Amino acid sequence: MDDVFRHPVPVRYLEVDxxxxxxxxxxxxxxxxxxxxxxxxxxxxxxxxxxxGYDVQLVHTEIDxxxxxxxxxxxxxxxxxxHAGRTSFTLDFQVLRDGSSVVDGRTVYxxxxxxxxxxxxxxxxxxRSLGAERPLRA
Amino acid sequence: MDDVFRHPVPVRYLEVDxxxxxxxxxxxxxxxxxxxxxxxxxxxxxxxxxxxGYDVQLVHTEIDxxxxxxxxxxxxxxxxxxHAGRTSFTLDFQVLRDGSSVVDGRTVYxxxxxxxxxxxxxxxxxxRSLGAERPLRA
Amino acid sequence: MDDVFRHPVPVRYLEVDxxxxxxxxxxxxxxxxxxxxxxxxxxxxxxxxxxxGYDVQLVHTEIDxxxxxxxxxxxxxxxxxxHAGRTSFTLDFQVLRDGSSVVDGRTVYxxxxxxxxxxxxxxxxxxRSLGAERPLRA
Amino acid sequence: MDDVFRHPVPVRYLEVDxxxxxxxxxxxxxxxxxxxxxxxxxxxxxxxxxxxGYDVQLVHTEIDxxxxxxxxxxxxxxxxxxHAGRTSFTLDFQVLRDGSSVVDGRTVYxxxxxxxxxxxxxxxxxxRSLGAERPLRA
Numbered sequence: 001m002d003d004v005f006r007h008p009v010p011v012r013y014l015e016v017d018x019x020x021x022x023x024x025x026x027x028x029x030x031x032x033x034x035x036x037x038x039x040x041x042x043x044x045x046x047x048x049x050x051x052x053g054y055d056v057q058l059v060h061t062e063i064d065x066x067x068x069x070x071x072x073x074x075x076x077x078x079x080x081x082x083h084a085g086r087t088s089f090t091l092d093f094q095v096l097r098d099g100s101s102v103v104d105g106r107t108v109y110x111x112x113x114x115x116x117x118x119x120x121x122x123x124x125x126x127x128r129s130l131g132a133e134r135p136l137r138a
Numbered sequence: 139m140d141d142v143f144r145h146p147v148p149v150r151y152l153e154v155d156x157x158x159x160x161x162x163x164x165x166x167x168x169x170x171x172x173x174x175x176x177x178x179x180x181x182x183x184x185x186x187x188x189x190x191g192y193d194v195q196l197v198h199t200e201i202d203x204x205x206x207x208x209x210x211x212x213x214x215x216x217x218x219x220x221h222a223g224r225t226s227f228t229l230d231f232q233v234l235r236d237g238s239s240v241v242d243g244r245t246v247y248x249x250x251x252x253x254x255x256x257x258x259x260x261x262x263x264x265x266r267s268l269g270a271e272r273p274l275r276a
Numbered sequence: 277m278d279d280v281f282r283h284p285v286p287v288r289y290l291e292v293d294x295x296x297x298x299x300x301x302x303x304x305x306x307x308x309x310x311x312x313x314x315x316x317x318x319x320x321x322x323x324x325x326x327x328x329g330y331d332v333q334l335v336h337t338e339i340d341x342x343x344x345x346x347x348x349x350x351x352x353x354x355x356x357x358x359h360a361g362r363t364s365f366t367l368d369f370q371v372l373r374d375g376s377s378v379v380d381g382r383t384v385y386x387x388x389x390x391x392x393x394x395x396x397x398x399x400x401x402x403x404r405s406l407g408a409e410r411p412l413r414a
Numbered sequence: 415m416d417d418v419f420r421h422p423v424p425v426r427y428l429e430v431d432x433x434x435x436x437x438x439x440x441x442x443x444x445x446x447x448x449x450x451x452x453x454x455x456x457x458x459x460x461x462x463x464x465x466x467g468y469d470v471q472l473v474h475t476e477i478d479x480x481x482x483x484x485x486x487x488x489x490x491x492x493x494x495x496x497h498a499g500r501t502s503f504t505l506d507f508q509v510l511r512d513g514s515s516v517v518d519g520r521t522v523y524x525x526x527x528x529x530x531x532x533x534x535x536x537x538x539x540x541x542r543s544l545g546a547e548r549p550l551r552a
Contacts, residue, residue, distance in 0.1 A: 010424070013450070014299040014443055018347075020254075023290040024196045025166035029428055032162070036427070047486055058162045062200035071294075072461055116158075148286070151308055152437040156485075161428040167290055174289070185348055209432075210323055296530075300472045301442035308438070334438045338476035392434075 004136070005041050006096070007034035009075040021068025028061065031093050031105055034077035038091070042129030053114050054123055059088070060108040067102035074098050082135045084127060087111055087119045092136035104137055142274070143179050144234070145172035147213040159206025166199065169231050169243055172215035176229070180267030191252050192261055197226070198246035205240035212236050220273045222265060225249055225257045230274035242275055280412070281317050282372070283310035285351040297344025304337065307369050307381055310353035314367070318405030329390050330399055335364070336384040343378035350374050358411045360403060363387055363395050368412035380413055418550070419455050420510070421448035423489040435482025442475065445507050445519055448491035452505070456543030467528050468537055473502070474522040481516035488512050496549045498541060501525055501533045506550035518551055 009030050017023040035056075036046050049055070069075050075097055082090040093105035111120045147168045155161040173194075174184050187193065207213050213235055220228040231243035249258045285306045293299040311332075312322050325331065345351050351373055358366040369381035387396045423444045431437040449470075450460050463469065483489050489511055496504040507519035525534045 010447070012443060013446055014293055014301065016294055017290055018292055018294065018296065019193065019195070020294065024170070024199070025163040025290065028163035028166065029426060032427055033424065055157065057157070057203075059203050060201065061162070063198065065195075065197050148309070150305060151312070152305055152431055152439065154432055155428055156430055156432065156434065158432065163428065167288060170289055171286065295469065295471070300446070300475070301439040304439035304442065331433070333433070333479075335479050336477065337438070339474065341471075341473050 004078045004080050004134075005038050005131075006076040006078050007037040009033065009077055009095075011069060011071050011073060011075055013071050016071050019068075021070055024063075024065070027063060027095065027103060027105065030075075030077050030095065031061075031107060034079050034093060035091065035109075038079040039126075039129045042131055044125055044129035049126060050114050052123060052125060054120060054126065055112050055114045056109040057112055058107055059110050062106050064104045065102070066104075067097065069095065069097045069102065078136060080134050080136050081130045081132065082106065083133055084122060084130055087121055089122060089130060094136050106137075142216045142218050142272075143176050143269075144214040144216050145175040147171065147215055147233075149207060149209050149211060149213055151209050154209050157206075159208055162201075162203070165201060165233065165241060165243065168213075168215050168233065169199075169245060172217050172231060173229065173245075173247075176217040177264075177267045180269055182263055182267035187264060188252050190261060190263060192258060192264065193250050193252045194247040195250055196245055197248050199243065200245075201241065201243045203241050205235065207233065207235045207240065216274060218272045218274050219268045219270065220244065221271055222260060222268055225259055227260060227268060232274050244275075280354045280356050280410075281314050281407075282352040282354050283313040285309065285353055285371075287345060287347050287349060287351055289347050292347050295344075297346055300339075300341070303339060303371065303379060303381065306351075306353050306371065307337075307383060310355050310369060311367065311383075311385075314355040315402075315405045318407055320401055320405035325402060326390050328399060328401060330396060330402065331388050331390045332385040333388055334383055335386050337381065338383075339379065339381045341379050343373065345371065345373045345378065354412060356410050356412050357406045357408065358382065359409055360398060360406055363397055365398060365406060370412050382413075418492045418494050418548075419452050419545075420490040420492050421451040423447065423491055423509075425483060425485050425487060425489055427485050430485050433482075435484055438477075438479070441477060441509065441517060441519065444489075444491050444509065445475075445521060448493050448507060449505065449523075452493040453540075453543045456545055458539055458543035463540060464528050466537060466539060468534060468540065469526050469528045470523040471526055472521055473524050476520050478518045479516070480518075481511065483509065483511045483516065492550060494548050494550050495544045495546065496520065497547055498536060498544055501535055503536060503544060508550050520551075 015026040078094040088110045094101045095103035153164040216232040232239045233241035291302040354370040364386045370377045371379035429440040492508040502524045509517035
């Protein structure tokens, strides 16, 4: 899996709660940043997607925590395509703490018109940027 | 379901993104607040749980969005117990916008020692506060 | 000062950092919520302001911390008008922990057109809602 | 001012509100990250400060906005020492959007014992990392 896309995450002090680890909601912020990095690495800056009249919306997420990350940990988020359908696609995320996976995420996005007029088929420029289907977990 | 616990959520202006709805991560903030309210309504202020030497950690969440909430919407989060096991329990959440469910959440928590020494069985004071098992979705 | 407007603030667990107090940025979230409450108490729901074609932007803030607030503290934010000029107005905020002031804030807002076309004079409906000038600190 | 420390800030989509610019509170998150980067660049990783038994607390901030930053802007925060006293120090921050200053911040920190036992004189390892006094604004 050495060639899976990885997005570096600078953990903020404010994200760490009194349990000493990043509060759960911030992982969704990490995933959102990682999505943008993933598409850009696939050749699609998000602004190009918007300029083409498309946007994406999160409709489902599931996250499993086996551990947490702390303020000074070196954190990366691996991203890979699970499946691309007609109007939606699914991504896998893995949060890596010093290289070891501690949190798994899987999210489903639907493609919508940027003007708010509803669902759209995945446009070619987006489909190309998602790469091949390769889930990070079974 | 009229007697399901409901926690009011004052949506903050800053939580609404450029798509005009609350950004996805904030729902986990809402669920965390609603958990505290749910336990308190069941007779267990969170500080009492901590004082007894226990805390809980989120180990799994799944969320489905069928719609979003906006800044001026009247929002409540319904909370109900799905299942209580030996060291973990599962809760259902429903985000209600003006009374209609738009987002479903399900989370699994493990009980841990507040001093960081690891998992614990669900103590009686916590088990009592969770109420009867009654999932909000099939 | 018993009749100064006070806005209740439900502190979120996630806002408390490893120093055991609410991280500094969240006070600006509290002030923003309190501003909305203050205007509404003065007869102007924020949606009415927007509907009339106006919005406000923060151009200056200063905050002094003499203490912090914690998760389970009962917190309120007092709000009062310092000065209303032609296109801007200044508000004082005091964060009360169990009734005692621990944080002072002062902010300056400019009135802008909601359509992004620039500064506007304070409209009458807004000016009325601000009440009389009464700074909370010298 | 070419040799003033600059900390890059990856703006998050979620930080941008419906006015199309980063909501005001997030600048304090940027400043906090920039402080950590500033001290590290001065030879003091924050963990070393904590390990030596010290921490810092924000006691005053003032911020002036002449513009805002958006999601895709290239943003940096310049940091420089204004003054170091006996137990407190003052820093200037400038938020640069594509190289131009749009937001000014000035903050005052007090040095405290990491164990919560109160104020401390600025230790040598911290004083050295702050560099020479050079305000970014008059």
